[in-house]
Amino acid sequence: MNFNLTILGSNSALPKINRFSTAQILNISERFFLIDCGEGTQIQLRRYQIKFSKINHIFISHLHGDHIYGLPGLISTFNLLGRKSDLHIYSHSDLEPILSFLLTNIERNLQFKIVYHQTNTKEKTIIYEDKKVIVEAFPLKHKIPTTGFIFREKQQLQTLIKEKIEFYQIPISKRKEIKDGANFTTSEGKTIKNSELTLKTKEPRSYAFCSDTQFSEKTAKYVENINVLYHEATFLENLKIRAKETMHSTAKDAATVAKMAQVKLLLIGHFSSRYNNLDAHLTEAKKVFENTVTATDGFTLSI
Template identity: 50%
Template sequence: MVFSVTILGSNSALPTSERYPTAQLLNVAERFYLIDCGEGTQMQLRRNKIKFTKINHIFISHLHGDHLFGLMGLISTLGLMGRQADLHLFAHVDLERLYRPHLDYFCADLPFKVVFHAIDPHQWLIIHEDDKVMVTSVPLRHRIATCGFLFTEKIGLPNIRKSCIEQYELSIAEIVKIKNGADLRLDDGTIVPNDDLIVRSHLPRSYAFCSDTKYIPSLGEKLKGIDLLYHEATFTDAEKDLAKKTGHSTARQAAMVAKQAEVGKLIIGHFSSRYKQTDVYLEQAREVFPLTEIAGEGCVFEVAVKPGIF
């Protein structure tokens, strides 16, 4: 089952001839979640052959233009394509206040509803949940209210070991309880742990998107053990003071978060336009966390299925 991230844009502030502003697409079993929507996002979706109609949920980390200037155009295009399904937008409450007048003026005849979901960027909260994924807001520290997003895969209920069904002569009611996490209590009072009774298809996979933020030393503990981490890395060591002043991180600081969190892989992006090449970012990050990659346009990062508990 697919669990992958496609990079649509990796630059900060300004689009360049080679890098677009921030936008990413998470694919969980062919259900698509758009994360930020910088200028040119719909062009990048076309270049990467991604069907617009599969995007039902869009998550906006904060209300700076390089993270949402592509949103209005994308909504308009979806209307021209005849979309019928509701489009759900998750963002700071001000997004609806800013966008309603534009929607009323430019897209008054949309054939679908744009549903705004206000999120509190200062709290760790579950902001969306469906049968494929659970999304949690990740408070960050930028010049304006900003949050990242933690996507955790949801997997089906485990199977009961056939040998256990026979050995303990399990009833249907007991099987249902065990599938939902219960231990088994035998007549003599012995407790059989749930993990000894079940077989999981695979362990849930996870992806954290950490948008514009200062270096947060405690963030690594909060994201402990996730499979894939994207962390902004606007500057290199040479601009460490500028990073702090503008509410951004360096490549090395992003790597420090990844190292503390013991993530499976780190992706860095949101590069300053002053750098035409990203080699220096990668070099400095890998000095701290070797499993680092550049968020290059069109790159796809897959998280492999992790074997279940047997």
């Protein structure tokens, strides 16, 4: 099952030649989730050859321009490409009137439906769920209501070992509970352990996206034991005051959250345009959390 991340944009608000504003694509088993949609996202989708028609769900962390200005253009392109299927957008409730105004005045003949899902910016809630995937939104600490997102693969049912099922003559009515983890008791009263009857399934994978936020211990709680954590690292520690004023994080802040949450890998992004070279961000973060990577445009990861 795929669980692949592609970074489309890794810069903060001001334009930069080689770094676009925040946008990421997470492909979980051919579900292409677009996370944030900064200006130029559709250019980046073309650049990294991601089919527009595959995107049915867009998750927006907050309504600052560098996270949403790509939406009107992308929606317009969807329409030009003849899209008919519903587009689901998960965001703060204020996005709907903003987009609706633009679309009713500029994009009058939209051929598909946009379904808006309101995120709760006060507490952790499930916002999307299907057979294989669950997505949660949780509050971050920024200038306006902002949420992060956690994408989790669901624990798959265990696979039965055919020879064992036949050997113990396990009836069909008992097989579902064994797949769920139950032991089996034979007619003679002997208990057969579940591990003897099933193949072990893989640990479910998870990805957390922490968009614009200042450092918060609460964030670490929300993302505890996640496989891969993306956390913004707009500034370096020498601009800590600026980070506080703008309610952003430093590379050290991001690494501290990763360490507290005991994640496996940290990706840092949302870099201020003042930085051409990001080596200092990496060095600063690695001092606190060794397994850190700078997730710049075009970075891909198979989780």
